Amino acid sequence: MSKKELLIAALSRKRVSFSKGWYKFSRNPLSVLGLVILLLIIVVAVFAPYIAPFPEHAGAFTNFRKSSLPPSLNHFFGTDTVGRDVFSRVIFGYRFSLILAVVVLGLSIPPGVILGLIGGYYQRTRIEIAIMRITDIFLAVPPLVLALAITVMLSPNLFNQMMAISLMWWPWYCRLVYAITTSLRYEYFVREAELTGASKAHILLREILPNCAAPILTKMTLDAGFVITVGASLSFIGLGVQPPKPGLGTMVADGAKRLPAEWWMAVFPALAIVMVILSFNLVGDGLRDMFAVEEV
Amino acid sequence: MGKYIIQRLLQSIVVLFGLSLLIFFIARVMPGDPARVALGSLATKEQVENLRKEMHLDKPFPVQYYFWITSVLRGDLGTSLYTRRPVTTDLKAYIPATLELILFSFLMSLVIGQVMGVLAGYFRNSWFDGLSRLISYVGVATPAFVMAIFLLLVFTYVLNLTPAVGRLSLGAPPPPKITSFIILDSLIAGEFATALQALRHIVLPAASLAVANIAQEGRITRTSIAENLQKDYVMAHVVYGIPTASTIFKYLLRPSLIPTVSVMGLAFAYQLSYAFLVELVFMWPGFSRYAVTVMLNKDLNAIVAVVLVIGLAFSVVNVIVDIVVSFLDPRVRLQRVGG
Numbered sequence: 001m002s003k004k005e006l007l008i009a010a011l012s013r014k015r016v017s018f019s020k021g022w023y024k025f026s027r028n029p030l031s032v033l034g035l036v037i038l039l040l041i042i043v044v045a046v047f048a049p050y051i052a053p054f055p056e057h058a059g060a061f062t063n064f065r066k067s068s069l070p071p072s073l074n075h076f077f078g079t080d081t082v083g084r085d086v087f088s089r090v091i092f093g094y095r096f097s098l099i100l101a102v103v104v105l106g107l108s109i110p111p112g113v114i115l116g117l118i119g120g121y122y123q124r125t126r127i128e129i130a131i132m133r134i135t136d137i138f139l140a141v142p143p144l145v146l147a148l149a150i151t152v153m154l155s156p157n158l159f160n161q162m163m164a165i166s167l168m169w170w171p172w173y174c175r176l177v178y179a180i181t182t183s184l185r186y187e188y189f190v191r192e193a194e195l196t197g198a199s200k201a202h203i204l205l206r207e208i209l210p211n212c213a214a215p216i217l218t219k220m221t222l223d224a225g226f227v228i229t230v231g232a233s234l235s236f237i238g239l240g241v242q243p244p245k246p247g248l249g250t251m252v253a254d255g256a257k258r259l260p261a262e263w264w265m266a267v268f269p270a271l272a273i274v275m276v277i278l279s280f281n282l283v284g285d286g287l288r289d290m291f292a293v294e295e296v
Numbered sequence: 297m298g299k300y301i302i303q304r305l306l307q308s309i310v311v312l313f314g315l316s317l318l319i320f321f322i323a324r325v326m327p328g329d330p331a332r333v334a335l336g337s338l339a340t341k342e343q344v345e346n347l348r349k350e351m352h353l354d355k356p357f358p359v360q361y362y363f364w365i366t367s368v369l370r371g372d373l374g375t376s377l378y379t380r381r382p383v384t385t386d387l388k389a390y391i392p393a394t395l396e397l398i399l400f401s402f403l404m405s406l407v408i409g410q411v412m413g414v415l416a417g418y419f420r421n422s423w424f425d426g427l428s429r430l431i432s433y434v435g436v437a438t439p440a441f442v443m444a445i446f447l448l449l450v451f452t453y454v455l456n457l458t459p460a461v462g463r464l465s466l467g468a469p470p471p472p473k474i475t476s477f478i479i480l481d482s483l484i485a486g487e488f489a490t491a492l493q494a495l496r497h498i499v500l501p502a503a504s505l506a507v508a509n510i511a512q513e514g515r516i517t518r519t520s521i522a523e524n525l526q527k528d529y530v531m532a533h534v535v536y537g538i539p540t541a542s543t544i545f546k547y548l549l550r551p552s553l554i555p556t557v558s559v560m561g562l563a564f565a566y567q568l569s570y571a572f573l574v575e576l577v578f579m580w581p582g583f584s585r586y587a588v589t590v591m592l593n594k595d596l597n598a599i600v601a602v603v604l605v606i607g608l609a610f611s612v613v614n615v616i617v618d619i620v621v622s623f624l625d626p627r628v629r630l631q632r633v634g635g
Contacts, residue, residue, distance in 0.1 A: 136314070142610070145602075149603055152599070236576075237576070256577065273439060278433060
């Protein structure tokens, strides 16, 4: 490659400006809709104590005179068997779902990314083999199964649920980053950094990592929905947020026992789960269009 | 080709070995003494000590693992502490029901997904395409257990079309056991009423599992059909006057088959885990419901066995998918063997 070609290559790698990115993202109205719903859910969840009409209903509150009321203007989603406002409980349930997604992704992405970088950089060495085989082992079972087994053995609560899911999640990022790193390993910018004596940390974190940012961000958004699904599934069996705190999955499980007459107890929390996952997926799709990320 | 298959099999064996090590390690590291759990709180110290010796719990971890893995390889998965039966007996009793459910749901998603994808691709940007896109978005975003609740509410409670629980109505005699798949068995025995009943029982749980796959598969097929419709060879078919249907089924479906097989294979294996909750909702007497029950009862032997069985199923499916894909797409086969 001549100097001129190198210069052109460097210039074309400039970051996509924000307005251009937004243009691409907003060309799909569904992505924008997803973003709006998602932001709404986040705001509602963060400010739950101020927004929920009956914030005290998110705990061990009972009022049997108002139990099992159908949806009305007072109680948008009706009340449950002990008279708690389902709408307020859904809002607080969102809190736990979002905390779960944030903690799981926060705990699992950094180790996954770092192992992926190392595995991809040290190609054809024992380091690569060790890392990738361990990754394969974790990917040999659907995350729900091992997360379930681990949560049960530890004793069921939100904290252990988070730990168990995080333990199952890092391999996905390891594999993603590994694939990108392998493809970049012998690119000129990496070799040049090696020749100029840059440290391994610099090469991995400053040269290679930025190229993984877009796929990681996209996968993160799509995964948030997936993590919430796994979390809701675990709490559906009673292995998540413990009552009286409201978990969306737990609410669906409790409500399912009251079908069909008191349908609102299961249907609204269930719709709430679909809504948050759907909005994460729509935003993820938009990001994929924006970065033009290829599936790995 | 043979070399590729052998390579692929060896790889799965290594992964399964690793998985057994991982799950055994997790089961032993967890707080609580398995012998004490097995005997209950009333057992004396001596009894616990004896059982610990019997279970090799007094030996170091590698020795424990050696004893355990050798008996697993002989087909002995230990005794379930919850059902008090050998775990292998339990598995044999429960796996057919789940297999029937998953296979049925797989067929369902294959047929509906393909039809939806072809129609949406052929009539792209029509109202049907829009509808199928909507179904896809919602289908992918709805967890299987949520879908199960919705379907149960609509089809069983509101429309009263399908029964709520089980594989057959209460008290109905099951057909003679041949394949352990009730629908097949009753067809073989010529009991069409029983087959119909079993069909009505399986539709909702299978659909709950299938919706996400239908969504995914429909999109893949649609994209592929829509892309290939623009190609010159399709134009040539039109010019030659070849019927549209034969163009679609003979030529357009094939390129969409490769991504479909990869995605569906993985989805098939994942259904084993999503079936966990769907079987609970519909009281389906299968492996997944057994899995949840033993897990909630901290039945260590059974938990380890369940995870291993799912891992085994997962790798078998993955190997089959890889082999099928390499048959469909020579590029994969040649590239892997060459490299």
